[in-house]
Amino acid sequence: MDKAILHPGSVIIGRLPQGVDLLDGLMAVCRENGISMAHLSALGAMQRATIGYYNQTSRCYEYINIDEPVELLDLVGNASLRDNSVVIHAHVTLADRSGKALGGHLAPGTIVFACEYTITSLEGEPLKRTHDAQTGLHLWHKNQ
């Protein structure tokens, strides 16, 4: 297993502006604060959402569009490097007005109504994402 032992650095908490794409908003906070590796969490409400499901047979993401307001019950994710650029990988659990939950891989097109985030920067030699032949995904590998 590829792993790294890192140390928590700054913890940034804040609120994203309404109307921003959730992934873009979190990415902007990382960039503005020089963060290349971090643990992310968030909660709030989204105007709409797009989530992905990775089809392990076809090795493609299948996307689910949710064209209604939903609660963001939880977002858990991380920031790391891919081709020397910061990328965010996050999964979300959403709930509709009846309280039914739906979740998946956070995709572009998830638009903030309100969102509170906590980003814990991690200091040390970061893991980098490279293509993984076994899964077809870009996974963490050390020193590449």
Ligand code: ZN
């Ligand atoms: Zn994912």
